[in-house]
Amino acid sequence: MNNEERIPVGEATVLILQHVAGHADIRAGEDGEEREIRVVAGDGLQIDASGNELSLSCPGACTLTMPADLDLRCVAIQGHAQIHGIAGAITGDTVDGRLLLRHTGPVKLRAVGGDLDAESVAGDLIVDKVGGDLRAVDVSGAIAASAGGDITASGIEGALRASAGGDARLTFASLTRAEHSVRAGGDIVCRLPADADVAARLRCGGRVRVHGQIPLEPEAGGEIRFVLGDGAAALDLKAGGDIRAGFQYAPGEEIGDAGIGQEFARQMEQAAQQITGQLEGQLVALARQLEAKLTESGAGDEIAARVQEKVQAAMRRAENNIANALRHVEKQAQRAEERAARMEARQMRGRPSWPEPPPPPPRPEPVSPEQRMKVLHMLNQGKITVEQAEQLLAALGGKGTST
Numbered sequence: 162m163n164n165e166e167r168i169p170v171g172e173a174t175v176l177i178l179q180h181v182a183g184h185a186d187i188r189a190g191e192d193g194e195e196r197e198i199r200v201v202a203g204d205g206l207q208i209d210a211s212g213n214e215l216s217l218s219c220p221g222a223c224t225l226t227m228p229a230d231l232d233l234r235c236v237a238i239q240g241h242a243q244i245h246g247i248a249g250a251i252t253g254d255t256v257d258g259r260l261l262l263r264h265t266g267p268v269k270l271r272a273v274g275g276d277l278d279a280e281s282v283a284g285d286l287i288v289d290k291v292g293g294d295l296r297a298v299d300v301s302g303a304i305a306a307s308a309g310g311d312i313t314a315s316g317i318e319g320a321l322r323a324s325a326g327g328d329a330r331l332t333f334a335s336l337t338r339a340e341h342s343v344r345a346g347g348d349i350v351c352r353l354p355a356d357a358d359v360a361a362r363l364r365c366g367g368r369v370r371v372h373g374q375i376p377l378e379p380e381a382g383g384e385i386r387f388v389l390g391d392g393a394a395a396l397d398l399k400a401g402g403d404i405r406a407g408f409q410y411a412p413g414e415e416i417g418d419a420g421i422g423q424e425f426a427r428q429m430e431q432a433a434q435q436i437t438g439q440l441e442g443q444l445v446a447l448a449r450q451l452e453a454k455l456t457e458s459g460a461g462d463e464i465a466a467r468v469q470e471k472v473q474a475a476m477r478r479a480e481n482n483i484a485n486a487l488r489h490v491e492k493q494a495q496r497a498e499e500r501a502a503r504m505e506a507r508q509m510r511g512r513p514s515w516p517e518p519p520p521p522p523p524r525p526e527p528v529s530p531e532q533r534m535k536v537l538h539m540l541n542q543g544k545i546t547v548e549q550a551e552q553l554l555a556a557l558g559g560k561g562t563s564t
Contacts, residue, residue, distance in 0.1 A: 163201050163202060163203055164201070164202065164203070164204065164206070165199060165200065165201050166199070166200045166202070166206060166208070167197050167198070167199055168197060168198040168199075168200065168208060168215065169195075169196070169197050170196040170197055170198060170215070170228060170231070171210070172213055173210065173213050173214060173215045173231070174213045174214075174231060174232060175213060175214045175215070175231065175232045175233075175234060176198060176214075176215050176217070176227055176231050176232070176233050176234070177214055177215065177216040177217070177234045177236065178217055178218075178219075178225075178233070178234070178235045178236060178237075178238065178253075179207075179216050179217060179218045179236050179237070180218045180219070180236065180237050180239075181218075181219045181222070181223055181235075181237070181238045181239060181240070181242075182219060182220050182221055182239050182240075183219070183221040183222030183223070183239060183240045184222040184223075184238075184240035184241045184242065184258070185219075185222070185223055185225065185235075185238050185240065185241075185242040185243075186223070186224045186225065186242075186243055187225045187226075187227065187233065187242070187243070187244045187245070187247065188225070188226050188227075188244075188245045188246060188247075189226070189227065189228070189229035189245065189246030189247055189248070190226045190227060190228055190229070196228050197228075198215065198217075198225065198226070198227045198228075199225070199226040199227075200217065200219075200223055200224070200225050201223065201224040201225075202219045202220075202221065202222070202223040202224075203219070203220055203221045203222075204220070205219075205220035206218070206219055206220070206223075207219075222240060227247070229246055229247055229248045229249070230248055230249055231247070231249050232249035232250045232251075232252070233247050233249060233250075233251045233252075233253075234251075234252050234253050235251070235252075235253030235254070235255075235256065235270070236253055236254050236255075237254060237255055238255070238256045238257065238258075239257045239258075240257065240258045241256075241258035241259045241260070241261075241275070242256045242258065242259075242260050242261070243260070243261035243262075243263075244260075244261070244262050244263070244265055245263045245264065245265075246263070246264050246265070247265050247266060248265070248266045248283070249266050250266050250267050250268075250269075250284075251265055251266060251267070251268045251269070251270075252268075252269045252270065253270050253271070254270070254271045254272070255270075255271060255272045255273075255274070256270065256272075256273045256274065256275075257274040257275075258274055258275045259273075259275035259276045259277075259278070259293070260273045260275070260276075260277050260278070261278050262277075262278065262279040262280065262282060263280055263281060264280075264281045265279075265281070265282055265283070266282075266283055266284055267282070267283070267284025267285045267286075267302060268282060268284070268285070268286050268287065268288070269285065269287045269288075270287070270288045270289070271288075271289050271290070272288070272289060272290045272291075272292075273288055273290070273291045273292065273293075274292045274293075275292055275293045276291070276293035276294045276295070276296070276310070277291045277293070277294075277295045277296070277297075277306070277308075278296045279295075279296065279297045279298070279300065280296075280297075280298040280299060281298070281299050282297070282299070282300040282301065282302070283301050283302075284300075284301060284302040285300075285302035285303045285304070285305070285319070286300045286302065286303075286304050286305075286306070287303070287304075287305045287306070288305075288306045288307075289306075289307065290307055290309075291306055291307065291308040291309065291310075292309050292310075293308070293309060293310045294308060294310035294311045294312070294313070294327075295308040295310070295311070295312045295313070295314075295323070295325070296312075296313045296314075297312075297313070297314045297315075297317075298314075298315050298316055299315075299316040300314075300316070300317070300318070300319070301318055301319065302318070302319045303319040303320040303321070303322075303339075304317065304319065304320075304321045304322070304323060305320075305321075305322045305323065306323050306324075307323070307324045308323070308324070308325050308326065308327075309326045309327075310325070310326055310327045311325055311327040311328045311329065311330070311347075312325040312327075312328075312329040312330070312331075312343075312345070313329075313330045314329075314330070314331050314332070315330075315331075315332035315334075316332065316334045317331065317332065317333045317334055317335075317341075318334050318335055319339060320339035320340055320341060321339075321341040321342070321343060322340075322341070322342050322343075323342075323343050323344075324343070324344040324345070325343075325344070325345040325346065325347070326346045326347075327345065327346060327347045328345055328347040328348045328349070328350075328402075329343050329345040329347075329348075329349045329350070329400075330349075330350045331343065331349070331350070331351045331352065332352040332409065333351075333352065333353055333354055333357070334354065335354060335356075336353055336354055336357040336358065336359045336394050336396070337356075337357070337358045337359075337390075337393055337394055338358075338393055338394055339394055339395075340394070340395045340397075341394065341395065341396045341397065342397045343397070343398050343399070344399050344400075345399070345400045345401065345402075346400075346401045346402075347400065347401060347402045348367070348400055348402040348403045348404070348405070349365070349398050349400040349402075349403075349404045349405070350404075350405045350406075351396075351398060351404070351405070351406045351407075352406075352407065352408070352409045353389070353406065353407065353408050353409065354408075354409060355408055355409070356390070357389045357390060357394070357408075358389060358390030358391050358392060358393045358394055359388070359389050359390070359392060359393070359394040359395070359396050360386070360387075360388045360392035360394070360395055360396070361386060361387050361388070361389075361396040361397075361398070361406070362384055362385075362386050362395075362396070362397045362398070363384065363385045363386070363398050363404050363406065364384050364385075364398070364399045364400075364404075365398075365399065365400040365401070365402065365403060365404045366400065366401045366402060367400070367401075367402045367403035367404075368403050368404075369385045369403070369404045369405075369406075370403065370404070370405045370406075371385070371387070371405075371406050371407060372405070372406070372407030372408070373407045373408040375387050375389065375406070375407070375408075376388070533554065536550050536553050536554055537550070
């Protein structure tokens with residue numbers, strides 16, 4: 162049977178999750194609530210306080226509500242974890258499963274075993290190793306991570322240093338002063354802001370396609386380089402597959418097939434994330450209600466545990482279905498981009514290569530007044546006819562005589 166513990170924060174500034182032997186759902190409390198930590202967990206919860214630190218160990222899954230301004234240190238979480246609204250620094254060692262971050266402070270972790278999905282991070286996002294895919298949206302600081310799967314990063318403002326076993330899709334919010342380096346085993350798609358000041362270096366095992374008015378330097382040693390603005394930022398991209406780089410589309414601009422695909426994917430992703438958050442909140446609330454009812458009715462621990470397992474299984478199935486839908490949308494957007502690239506290539510091949518028109522012949526110099534007078538004098542003396550006078554004036558550059 163799960164129990165709820167209420168722990169006064171006191172002088173503590175750091176909450177340490179020393180060990181969680183299951184999933185962890187961590188959320189910020191509402192403004193105006195008591196400064197306390199509420200933990201819903203099974204029997205065997207251990208609580209230790211030392212100086213400015215509170216330490217918790219849970220023998221299974223736990224749901225935790227804490228003040229938003231506390232720092233959070235996650236030493237070992239053996240299941241999935243989701244963290245919402247914690248403005249303090251989030252540090253730690255390992256999350257064995259997936260990690261979901263929403264509206265948090267800076268993050269620095271050693272390893273995430275599954276996917277990492279981070280959105281609205283106020284500060285740096287640093288994770289040494291991500292076993293699955295990495296998605297980072299609106300991170301105000303630097304991003305440094307190594308992912309075994311794909312990397313999708315948008316709204317990039319700080320320095321980016323990342324490597325992906327799969328593809329990388331990058332959209333920069335600003336590109337003016339930092340150094341950025343990305344390595345990908347697959348393809349890289351990179352969208353640049355219109356006001357980018359960057360010196361770029363592109364290397365790949367496939368083809369490099371650059372769209373927009375980007376001046377390319379001559380290819381040398383298998384590298385393609387270009388400079389935009391004053392080149393204050395440095396961008397180094399290396400892909401095992403293809404690289405596509407170009408400017409972002411401005412709002413209201415005609416964006417074509419590829420742009421429509423990206424915009425659709427973005428909207429679908431946002432909607433899916435909203436649905437995920439709502440669904441998770443509803444399932445957590447349902448679990449708490451069921452636990453309260455079972456406690457009131459005196460149901461045994463075995464029944465309560467089975468109910469909890471069913472709720473968690475339903476949550477995992479819903480998350481998997483949404484993840485599959487997002488992957489499908491991502492593939493559709495990628496196919497739209499590929500179709501747009503093929504169409505552009507066909508249009509370029511189909512354009513006729515017209516030869517340059519020959520330069521116009523030089524204009525003849527006009528007949529001087531002296532020459533004209535001589536011809537007219539010969540005409541008056543009867544030495545030449547009118548027709549001969551016209552021919553002579555034409556030969557000299559004139560068009561004929563006037564009477």
